[in-house]
């Protein structure tokens with residue numbers, strides 16, 4: 001397995017798409033398994049889930065969030081797994097991270113996009129922190145959650161559309177700045193929403 005695209009600095013991700021199972025019967029929603037490998041904040045995670053749902057609301061896609069350890073062993077009809085590496089909790093001081101790596105990426109095997117995404121939490125948190133100023137610090141955990149939600153949605157779009165191509169604006173741009181990650185709004189563009197809805201309806205467009 002290897003990430004497909006490695007963008008410098010704040011590139012959001014990189015690869016794309018998903019296992020076939022993730023696009024079947026999407027009318028029933030998409031289960032997102034969360035696998036945290038480091039520290040994380042409950043309030044940030046709640047905001048991540050809220051922000052993700054808010055961005056995808058226009059597409060009609062419903063997300064069902066499950067922690068890996070709490071997820072029943074039964075099979076889900078539509079499933080993606082997001083692994084969060086590093087520390088997902090806000091820290092006011094800068095810390096080390098791989099600034100040349102992506103914020104997140106979706107795994108591929110033999111050029112086929114899988115349903116497994118990896119988030120570099122240290123990178124996302126630092127990108128969000130670097131864009132904060134003044135009153136932002138008073139709700140830093142919320143802003144980190146917002147950033148995580150946007151990164152997760154970006155990867156989910158790759159997975160479901162099975163495309164490495166990015167949008168021209170919005171949350172599916174090739175690279176997102178720290179300011180975009182914590183801005184009051186960063187929607188999925190109408191074009192990208194249409195692409196996603198086409199997949200959900202079983203009418204994938206040519207890539």
Ligand SMILES: [Zn+2]
Pocket residue numbers: 012013014015154158166173174
């Ligand atoms: Zn991407």
